[in-house]
Amino acid sequence: MKPRKICDGVYWMGAVDWNRRLFDSLVPLPDGTSYNAYLVRGSERTVLIDAADPAMADVLKGQLAHVKRIDYVISQHSEQDHSGAIPMVLEMYKEAIVLCTPKAKDLLMDHLGISAERIQTVSDGETLELGGKTLRFIYTPWVHWPETMSTYLPEDRIVFTGDFLGSHIAMSGLYAGDDPYVIEAAKRYYAEIMMPFRKVIQNNLKKLRELEFDLIAPSHGPIYDHPEGILSAYDGWVSDRVLNQVVIPYISMHGSTEAMVSYLVSALAERGVTVYKFELSTTDIGKLAMALVDAATIVIGTPTVHLGPHPSVFSATHLANALRPKLKHAAIIGSYGWGTKAAEQLASLIPNLKVEMLDTVLCKGLPTEATFAELEALADVIRDKHAQLAD
Ligand code: FEO
Numbered sequence: 001m002k003p004r005k006i007c008d009g010v011y012w013m014g015a016v017d018w019n020r021r022l023f024d025s026l027v028p029l030p031d032g033t034s035y036n037a038y039l040v041r042g043s044e045r046t047v048l049i050d051a052a053d054p055a056m057a058d059v060l061k062g063q064l065a066h067v068k069r070i071d072y073v074i075s076q077h078s079e080q081d082h083s084g085a086i087p088m089v090l091e092m093y094k095e096a097i098v099l100c101t102p103k104a105k106d107l108l109m110d111h112l113g114i115s116a117e118r119i120q121t122v123s124d125g126e127t128l129e130l131g132g133k134t135l136r137f138i139y140t141p142w143v144h145w146p147e148t149m150s151t152y153l154p155e156d157r158i159v160f161t162g163d164f165l166g167s168h169i170a171m172s173g174l175y176a177g178d179d180p181y182v183i184e185a186a187k188r189y190y191a192e193i194m195m196p197f198r199k200v201i202q203n204n205l206k207k208l209r210e211l212e213f214d215l216i217a218p219s220h221g222p223i224y225d226h227p228e229g230i231l232s233a234y235d236g237w238v239s240d241r242v243l244n245q246v247v248i249p250y251i252s253m254h255g256s257t258e259a260m261v262s263y264l265v266s267a268l269a270e271r272g273v274t275v276y277k278f279e280l281s282t283t284d285i286g287k288l289a290m291a292l293v294d295a296a297t298i299v300i301g302t303p304t305v306h307l308g309p310h311p312s313v314f315s316a317t318h319l320a321n322a323l324r325p326k327l328k329h330a331a332i333i334g335s336y337g338w339g340t341k342a343a344e345q346l347a348s349l350i351p352n353l354k355v356e357m358l359d360t361v362l363c364k365g366l367p368t369e370a371t372f373a374e375l376e377a378l379a380d381v382i383r384d385k386h387a388q389l390a391d
Contacts, residue, residue: 003039003063004174006215006223007156009133013037013048013063015056018170023081027192028286031185032170035081036219038160040153042130045071047099049151049160050219054084061088069093072128074135075100076162077148078107082219087112099128101139103147122149138211140164140204142197150208157214163193164204165230167221176222176230183233185221190237191289196324198238205234242296242326244386245274249288249316250301251281256335260367260375261301264333267379273386280312285319292325296386298355299378300346304336308345321350329385331358331378335365358382 004012014037020029035052037060048070052060064070070093075083078100086108090096098114102121108114122128124139136152143164151160167185176182194201209231216224216231224230246268252258258279265275276291292298298320302313309317330353332343343360358381363371 001059006038006158006174006217009041010153010156010158011039012174012217012223013039013060014050014052015059016170016172017053017056023168026285027168028284029168030284030286031168033168033220034170036217036221037082038217039067040130040133040135042133044129044131047072047074047128047130047135048089049074050076050082050162051085051089053081057085057088060085061092064089064092070096072096073098074137074151075104075108076151076160077145077219078104078111079145079163080111082162083108083112087114090114090118099137101147101149104149107145107147124149138207140207142200143204144193144197152211152213154212157212158217159208159211159213159215160217160219161208162219164201164218165216165224165234166218169221171222174223175225178226178229182222183229186230186233187237187293188286188290189220190234191293191323192286195237195289195293196322198324198326201234202238205231205238237293240326241294242328242389243274243294244272244389245276245291245295246297246299246382247276247278247288247291247295248299248301249278249280249283249313249320250334251279251303251310251312252301252335253303253305253310254335256363256366257301257303257333260333260335260361260363260371263367263372264299264375264379267376268382271379271383273379273383278316280316285316288316289319289323292320292323292327295325295327296389297329297331297358297382298327298353299331299333302332302334302342302346304334304340304342307339307341309334309342313346314349317346317349321352324352327353327355328389329358329382330355331360331382333361333375333378335363335367337365356385358385
């Protein structure tokens with residue numbers, strides 16, 4: 001993709017990665033992604049905001065072929081998918097200096113071996129005059145590393161936000177418009193990497209809302225030309241409000257846990273509770289993470305393997321704990337063969353979840369009428385707890 005003009009003196013650069021299907025060897029990318037860089041040219045200085053993933057550095061190199069001078073590279077985030085091509089840019093432009101937060105300086109030196117002499121730090125609110133254009137640096141930390149910042153260009157009413165508000169989505173268009181699928185992709189992105197820092201992100205949103213802009217230009221996915229859509233979506237995701245929803249990640253070995261989960265899904269549905277059910281041998285963990293953004297309750301379903309939970313359930317529970325969703329309640333259900341410590345082991349895996357543990361429902365072998373009665377009772381409790389949340 002060639003550079004694309006956003007307005008006079010401001011260009012999208014970077015790479016659209018249509019084929020990437022996994023990030024961090026963990027996060028599914030069903031729609032690919034992009035690594036957005038932005039060139040901002042004033043009458044006196046030219047800057048590049050962020051770079052690209054090293055795997056696509058050649059794309060950026062080609063886009064820069066006709067750019068004679070870069071005075072500064074703004075590194076808003078030190079993770080390699082945006083900073084990895086900075087050493088190449090510094091090699092191309094011997095006079096260029098990297099501008100970043102103090103925390104980013106250490107990270108860029110550690111991760112990329114950039115020398116200290118090529119880096120200058122900026123403070124929160126500091127400005128840089130480019131000649132007819134001004135950049136203001138806005139600290140927006142913990143999205144999802146500690147050093148992150150955004151950059152505001154008031155003359156053109158654009159805010160560049162790095163990972164913040166981005167989406168893993170490859171598309172030929174430059175702008176999101178009102179496409180609900182972009183908001184869906186942004187929710188997936190928030191769930192997978194931003195959710196653990198929800199409280200800090202609330203503050204970052206407030207800081208952004210103090211600015212006046214028409215465009216939000218993130219480092220992944222399309223530019224938001226109707227910014228209120230993504231901002232109001234984020235307001236809901238980071239709020240303390242939970243919804244009348246239950247998420248059930250589970251797996252079954254011989255069908256008994258499956259029968260229990262299916263029964264509970266039906267019982268909850270009869271009580272007006274929305275359920276998201278994820279069979280962990282096939283599920284997309286990004287979908288599971290998305291479901292955890294707003295749900296009030298998680299019910300973990302597991303068979304027992306060597307006295308403990310099934311390893312796939314162990315892994316998903318560990319992930320849920322790391323993502324720190326705003327869940328209020330949790331329960332464990334499942335079947336076992338001859339003995340179990342699965343419930344105790346699972347409960348010990350979720351210290352980050354500030355949840356009330358509801359009654360565990362376990363059965364030996366096939367679920368019985370007594371098991372189904374316990375599941376009915378669990379569904380009653382969940383309905384009642386959710387009704388209180390709505391008050
Ligand atoms: Fe897109 Fe945290 O890097």
